[in-house]
Amino acid sequence: MNPYPVTPIQIISIIVSFLLLAIIILLIRRKKIREEYAILWVIIFFVFILLSIFRGLIDIISSFLGIQYQPASIFLILIGSLFLLMLHFSIVISDMKKKINTLAMTIAILEAKVPPKKK
Amino acid sequence: MKLMVLIPAFNEENTIVTVIEETKKHLPEADILVINDGSTDNTKKILMQSSGIKVIHLPFNMGIGGAIWTGFNFFCEEGYDFLVRIDGDGQHQPSETRRLLEPIVKGEAVLVIGSRFIEREGYLSSFYRRAGVKLLNILSRLILKKGITDSTSGFRAYNRDAIYLLSKDYPFDYPEPIEIYMLNKKGFKIKEISIKMEERKGGVSSISLMKSYYYLIKVLLTILVNFLYGGNDESLSSDPHSNH
Numbered sequence: 290m291n292p293y294p295v296t297p298i299q300i301i302s303i304i305v306s307f308l309l310l311a312i313i314i315l316l317i318r319r320k321k322i323r324e325e326y327a328i329l330w331v332i333i334f335f336v337f338i339l340l341s342i343f344r345g346l347i348d349i350i351s352s353f354l355g356i357q358y359q360p361a362s363i364f365l366i367l368i369g370s371l372f373l374l375m376l377h378f379s380i381v382i383s384d385m386k387k388k389i390n391t392l393a394m395t396i397a398i399l400e401a402k403v404p405p406k407k408k
Numbered sequence: 409m410k411l412m413v414l415i416p417a418f419n420e421e422n423t424i425v426t427v428i429e430e431t432k433k434h435l436p437e438a439d440i441l442v443i444n445d446g447s448t449d450n451t452k453k454i455l456m457q458s459s460g461i462k463v464i465h466l467p468f469n470m471g472i473g474g475a476i477w478t479g480f481n482f483f484c485e486e487g488y489d490f491l492v493r494i495d496g497d498g499q500h501q502p503s504e505t506r507r508l509l510e511p512i513v514k515g516e517a518v519l520v521i522g523s524r525f526i527e528r529e530g531y532l533s534s535f536y537r538r539a540g541v542k543l544l545n546i547l548s549r550l551i552l553k554k555g556i557t558d559s560t561s562g563f564r565a566y567n568r569d570a571i572y573l574l575s576k577d578y579p580f581d582y583p584e585p586i587e588i589y590m591l592n593k594k595g596f597k598i599k600e601i602s603i604k605m606e607e608r609k610g611g612v613s614s615i616s617l618m619k620s621y622y623y624l625i626k627v628l629l630t631i632l633v634n635f636l637y638g639g640n641d642e643s644l645s646s647d648p649h650s651n652h
Contacts, residue, residue, distance in 0.1 A: 390580070393467050394478045398485065401464040 293344040302341035310334040329377050333370045340366070409513070411438040412488040413505070416475035417496030418445040421454055428461060430502040431494060441482060442496070443475040472562075473580035480575035483568075491566045500563040504603050508565040511599050518570035518596040519587070521556065522563035522603035540624050544585055547631065556600060559585040563603060570596060579630060582623050586630050593634070 313330045316322045322330075340346055340363070351362045413431050417424050424442070431440055440461040444452050446469035455463045464478055476493065483491055490512055494500045504522065511517045525541075544559050562584055566574075570591055579586040591598055 390470060390474055390477075393470060394474070394481060397464045397466045397478060398482055401462060401482075 299341060299344065303338065306334055306337040306341050310338065326377075326381065329374055333374070336366070336370070409490065410486075410488045411435065411490045411492070411509075412479075412483055412486075413438045413440045414476070414479040414483070414491055414493045415440065415442045415496050416445060416472055416479070416493075417442055417447065417451055417455075418469065418472075418475070419447045419449045419451060420496040420498075421447075421450040423498035424451060424454060424496050425458065427494060427496055427498055427500075427502065428458060431505070432460065434502045435492070435505055438492070439488070441479055443479050445469055445471070445475040471580060473578060473583045476583060477575065477578040477580070480571050480578065483571050484575055488571075489568055491568075491571055493562060493564045493566075495562050499605050501604065501606065504563075505565070507601060508563065508603070511601070512565045512567050515567075516597065517599035518567050519591055519598045520565045521558060521561050521588075521598065521600045522605075523556075523558035523561055523600045524603065524605045525557040526600065526602035537620065540620050543624065544627060547628065556588055556598070558600065559588055561605075563605070581626050585627050586634075589631055589634060 310331065313322070313327055313334060317324055317327050347359050347362050350366075351357075351359045354362065354365075356362050356365070413435060415424070415427060415431070420427075428440060428442065431438070442455055442461055442463045444455055444463060444465045446466050452465060455461075455465075462482075464482065466475065466478060470478070479491075479493075490509060492505050492509060494502060494505065500522065508520050508522055511520050541558065541560050545556060560582075564584075564587075573594060573596070574587055574590060579590075588598060
């Protein structure tokens with residue numbers, strides 16, 4: 290006998306997870322997100338899909354971590370994922386700021402070296 | 409000997425001309441480079457009308473670190489030997505640049521800092537600022553094992569070895585204390601001489617009281633991160649150009 294009878298919330302979870310994954314893939318195809326920034330999203334939605342299909346996974350993870358209240362494991366995974374994403378964004382933003390500054394400096398120096406136009 | 413004077417300016421319409429003229433008077437052999445750090449007042453207009461100086465207009469406000477970094481890169485590209493930094497707000501007296509440069513030209517140090525606190529003359533800044541400066545000094549003494557009395561002073565002279573090293577990975581926010589840290593880590597000699605500072609005659613400090621707490625935390629963070637990271641930071645390794 291299946292210890293995890295299918296419930297409406299499970300079906301909703303599966304559908305929503307697939308939908309979100311589909312949105313990410315669509316955005317990549319339309320060049321709205323670059324692949325390098327979407328990898329983390331794709332991985333996270335894969336994890337969500339796995340967790341919503343195989344409900345036993347949460348029990349396994351909970352008992353492995355020593356968590357009594359299984360939903361806490363879901364929140365832990367969710368918060369962990371969001372944390373990773375935000376950290377990733379911070380790294381990307383810092384990198385971009387560095388590049389913008391280098392660009393601005395290069396242009397400013399070049400501009401100063403070009404002789405002024407005679408009007 | 410090619411000497412460059414670097415003057416970062418952010419909204420200094422009232423003082424910049426005086427600073428430039430004074431500098432020309434006291435260091436006639438130097439090339440003056442003014443970095444207009446995205447000023448929103450008439451600084452740009454004034455600079456475009458002045459002659460005999462080089463000006464770089466940054467496309468947006470990059471902060472003091474960005475302005476200095478731009479000047480350093482220009483210094484490297486044009487192959488200068490020595491650099492004096494004077495702030496555009498009139499706090500630093502161009503008449504004292506000779507004394508600042510002397511140890512650099514003699515090769516006694518790669519960085520000379522003009523300190524307000526050796527003889528405690530002239531303008532010493534407000535109480536809250538001095539408290540912050542003091543804390544930074546205690547920390548730099550602990551970490552650098554070196555008595556720098558005024559680690560936030562921007563009145564400085566450098567030789568090319570210092571500039572080549574610093575321009576590689578320049579700290580963008582509030583770079584003065586971190587410069588000391590970076591150079592000290594490479595075993596470069598730093599010297600302080602006593603100078604008098606004027607209270608700013610115009611403009612607004614780049615660091616308001618609220619921001620000075622951010623300043624403190626940011627500098628502490630940078631120093632601590634570097635401190636914990638140890639002495640093998642590759643990004644701080646010296647540039648091969650500096651050897652010839």
